[in-house]
Amino acid sequence: MIEEIDESVWRVSGAIHGPIITILGGVHGNERTGIEVVRRLRAEIESGSISVASGTLYIAFGNLKAIELNKRGSGIGRDLNRSFPTNLLDQDSVDSYEDQRARELAPILQESDIVVDMHATNKPSEPFVACLHSDKHADAYRWFPCTKVLTDPRFVLGGRPVTTDEYTEAHGGIGICYETGLAWDVSRIDEVYDNVVNLLRHKGLVAGNPIESRKCTQDIFEIVEPIILTPAGFRYTEGFGERSWERFTTGTTLGWHGEGKEKPVTANFDGVVVFPKPEENRHNGMPVGYLAKQVN
Numbered sequence: 001m002i003e004e005i006d007e008s009v010w011r012v013s014g015a016i017h018g019p020i021i022t023i024l025g026g027v028h029g030n031e032r033t034g035i036e037v038v039r040r041l042r043a044e045i046e047s048g049s050i051s052v053a054s055g056t057l058y059i060a061f062g063n064l065k066a067i068e069l070n071k072r073g074s075g076i077g078r079d080l081n082r083s084f085p086t087n088l089l090d091q092d093s094v095d096s097y098e099d100q101r102a103r104e105l106a107p108i109l110q111e112s113d114i115v116v117d118m119h120a121t122n123k124p125s126e127p128f129v130a131c132l133h134s135d136k137h138a139d140a141y142r143w144f145p146c147t148k149v150l151t152d153p154r155f156v157l158g159g160r161p162v163t164t165d166e167y168t169e170a171h172g173g174i175g176i177c178y179e180t181g182l183a184w185d186v187s188r189i190d191e192v193y194d195n196v197v198n199l200l201r202h203k204g205l206v207a208g209n210p211i212e213s214r215k216c217t218q219d220i221f222e223i224v225e226p227i228i229l230t231p232a233g234f235r236y237t238e239g240f241g242e243r244s245w246e247r248f249t250t251g252t253t254l255g256w257h258g259e260g261k262e263k264p265v266t267a268n269f270d271g272v273v274v275f276p277k278p279e280e281n282r283h284n285g286m287p288v289g290y291l292a293k294q295v296n
């Protein structure tokens with residue numbers, strides 16, 4: 001039986017002991033595919049179309065206020081996926097709705113063996129996985145089709161461990177973020193739902209054999225540095241900032257700080273631009289995108 005253990009956090013346990021897996025959608029409220037996959041997963045379990053035979057499955061919506069608003073966060077600059085410092089539950093202060101929601105979700109992340117947090121990008125991108133890279137991680141993310149894995153072992157993204165996958169890793173689990181594509185593209189809901197069910201089958205939670213998806217060879221990338229927005233402003237050079245995975249070579253001018261082209265941002269390695277921010281998500285002192293390099 002599926003039970004709601006906290007607001008929009010559900011648990012269903014099998015009769016046999018087994019792994020604990022959490023599936024999250026809507027940690028960013030405008031990223032629709034993950035939200036719909038969680039909704040469908042819950043409906044299929046409630047109707048009995050699929051059942052959990054062993055282990056425990058948690059499914060949850062992330063940022064409830066942001067989902068209602070169809071926005072990234074509950075307010076300007078708010079971000080649930082930067083709200084999970086490793087010692088979250090030891091801290092007293094709750095500054096925002098995101099802080100509060102992170103505390104509600106933290107216990108299931110701490111308990112989980114695997115967490116799959118479904119995201120999507122605000123600029124076009126092929127689907128990709130963001131997590132640490134190891135055989136154990138690959139055994140979980142192989143069910144999610146992609147040709148690229150983005151790792152961030154030095155915590156460039158948040159400056160310190162603050163994302164759901166990083167929080168999971170800090171508490172002994174495997175944390176995976178699956179970027180399903182563009183935020184408002186809902187054409188992959190069925191496919192991503194199948195990906196999730198295949199992982200659950202592979203780990204024995206759901207009965208039946210997983211259906212092997214097409215084999216992908218993955219290129220592994222590592223985030224090297226952010227481009228930080230200064231009060232002077234920033235604009236990308238034409239051809240950059242429009243999508244993730246734009247390739248550049250050493251010496252390429254990627255953009256300019258300042259309207260009058262005062263200070264160029266020049267690449268000092270061969271790499272790619274990832275997570276370029278649209279205008280509305282740019283905030284002073286915060287990244288407008290990240291530079292990553294291939295490491296395999």
Ligand SMILES: [Zn+2]
Pocket residue numbers: 027028031081118119120
């Ligand atoms: Zn996201």
